[in-house]
Amino acid sequence: MLSNTAVINALSPLPLPHEMREWDAQTISLGFPEVMLMENAGRAAFDVLRRALPNIADERVWLFMGGGGNGGDAACLARCLLDAGCRVLVSHIKALGMYRGGAAKHIRMAKAAGVVFAPLSRRIQDNAPAILVDGLLGTGFAGELRSPLRELVDLINTLAPSRFVLSLDIPSGLHGVTGRPSPVAVRADATVSFAAAKPGLVLPWAKHWTGRLHIRPVGIPAFVRSKAPCSARLLDGRCLACLPNILHDAYKNRFGHVLVIGGIPTYSGAAHLAALAALRAGAGLVTAAAPAISASAIRNSLREVMTLPLGEAGGKTWPTTLPVSLLELLARSDALVVGPGMGRTGDAAVFLTALLSLPKRPPAVFDADALRLLAERPDTLRTINERDILTPHPGEAAALLHADTADVQSDRQAALSSLCDLCPCAVVLKGAGTLVGQKGMPVLISPYDVPQLATAGAGDVLAGCLGALLACAGTHAPASLAAAALGVVLHALAGRVCANAFPARGNIAGEVADAIPIARAKAAQSAPDEEILPWPE
CATH class of the missing domain: 3.40.1190.20 (Ribokinase)
Incomplete structure (x- = not known):
């Protein structure tokens, strides 16, 4: 017999932005530190990047760090890349002293480890690195992308054809529900979505921006996921x-x-x-x-x-x-x-x-x-x-x-x-x-x-x-x-x-x-x- 419940349970959840925030909040309320979730996200992104580019040592990597949670993920990833022998630069969109919570902690750890940070206003050299990491905006972004982020997204896309671009959680500027640009978005070669894919990422037209989509766990307990079910599922x-099994003796x-x-x-x-x-x-x-x-x-x-x-x-x-x-x-x-x-x-x-x-x-x-x-x-x-x-x-x-x-x-x-x-x-x-x-x-x-x-x-x-x-x-x-x-x-x-x-x-x-x-x-x-x-x- 077919069962609605069985089919729904067989499908991966697709949390909306507010549902993902609820997952994070409930996980933290159970005693899981925010800094640990960001550590898991940064290491998951590092694993995706290393699998795509196995010979990453000594490569120059430029990370664009946004002002939200994605900024903490980018800072952690920068530390992992530095430890792997990469030459790393993190460009941040707001003063480092303005970051709070887990993002601030990861910035301090990355700086202590030797990661170089510079304000976004630093002029871009003609010899931009071979690897660009987009950690500007997360899945909660809505509305229209405005200056100066719009110009930055355009710049990344101008550089992208001859560089490898990795987006953290979602390409910046892409709407997490509709999968449409707002009105532009980063064109990534790969996107690593943390904990679960988001509805907009799995829609066919989003592939133009996401590139190859990777889903990586970051430590959200199954208890939280079951307690706060998502309003969408991936139908694959x-x-x-x-x-139903085919009955071999049936008529x-x-x-x-x-x-x-x-x-x-x-x-x-x-x-x-x-x-x-x-x-x-x-x-x-x-x-x-x-x-x-x-x-x-x-x-x-x-x-x-x-x-x-x-x-x-x-x-x-x-x-x-x-x-x-x-x-x-x-x-x-x-x-x-x-x-x-x-x-x-x-x-x-x-x-x-x-x-x-x-x-x-x-x-x-x-x-x-x-x-x-x-x-x-x-x-x-x-x-x-x-x-x-x-x-x-x-x-x-x-x-x-x-x-x-x-x-x-x-x-x-x-x-x-x-x-x-x-x-x-x-x-x-x-x-x-x-x-x-x-x-x-x-x-x-x-x-x-x-x-x-x-x-x-x-x-x-x-x-x-x-x-x-x-x-x-x-x-x-x-x-x-x-x-x-x-x-x-x-x-x-x-x-x-x-x-x-x-x-x-x-x-x-x-x-x-x-x-x-x-x-x-x-x-x-x-x-x-x-x-x-x-x-x-």
Whole structure:
């Protein structure tokens, strides 16, 4: 059985800036000195730098020390580098006497050890060192980067192409939640994030600034992390360990029966792809219910799928009342996929309303045209329950929220929160950096950006994959968030499988569906820190 709790617990936390501060505060309240946490952070950064540049001895290193906690980390790192034989200079943005707490202690220790400090106003020589360390701003930075820090970030980026740049915790100027520059950010070759990654760091577009992302512990106890849980989690391949084991002595009914509802004559291919993906994702039985004229096309294109013609013989429209044959099939189905190629006509709307009015129906994935129909009739959203999944792309999300697509994309996490307020189901906000959420649950952030998924029909494949996972979830407890999370990861990793064969794109959606079982097998054979992760260590 799938479990929302098991999937969430399998995923790494992504603390927001205020949650990270709470972790630090609670750790210190337990008696762990702040200076020790900074020591651990500095040594972790040193380890990352030494692994990237093994022959670091005698190299010149320039560290930029900000006024906050990152300044203490930079001072500790400078001492470690000096001990390793490097020639070190620390440029600080405020007078050394103004530093407080753990940062002040590390500055005193570094100076005592022989580290050279100089105010930031010192002119930069033409022969800038080969290694630059960005310790200016931490994850709590918000707003717009202003002078003189903006000019300093621009300078680091000017020097960066011929130097190795390491950012401490986050590239300065990058927003810790959105992963966007404000309006500029340091372009690092590597970033070491302390204790946990932050939400903005794992979003696909942040890679332009973070470079290779390393996560290093600094001594935050597990007790603190469990007592102050995070509101976001990293949705990567580790959750696939929560997939139910394959029963070798089971028959097809044990793997679930998925009913795909969609596929008007001009869009029968959408229902075909959803049905194919449901089979590839492990469903034991799949039936496609479509207007009569489309059902034969779906049956002829995919022999393994059963079909149920609806409406008049040879008809192109949806029936206005649910026929007995469909009601009987619904009673035998474990999950529905509603919307691929359904159309947005009046008869489709009446049919969908009748389907939603049923007192008992299987859990459903609502996709594509079904989302547009729901957006036009907001009252129907009240019939969506916690066992269901909505899968809008940004345009469909905008329709559901009666907003502009640009508004959705400018703050995707806020858009997801608003979508979750509409109904209690799980919501998949598709696109690069797909977000999965449900009211009262952590936001799950997918780090994957796979160009091979930007092809017609890939959304139908995802819907079918989710339907298969819903079908195997069981009925003991709602598991729509778990099914949504697993499906998003399987879909992304299937796209990665396609990327091996089609590195310049050109794959089609059916090939993404065919890659789903391959992706699942590869994930089962891989260690957690190997290729199923976005940035392997």
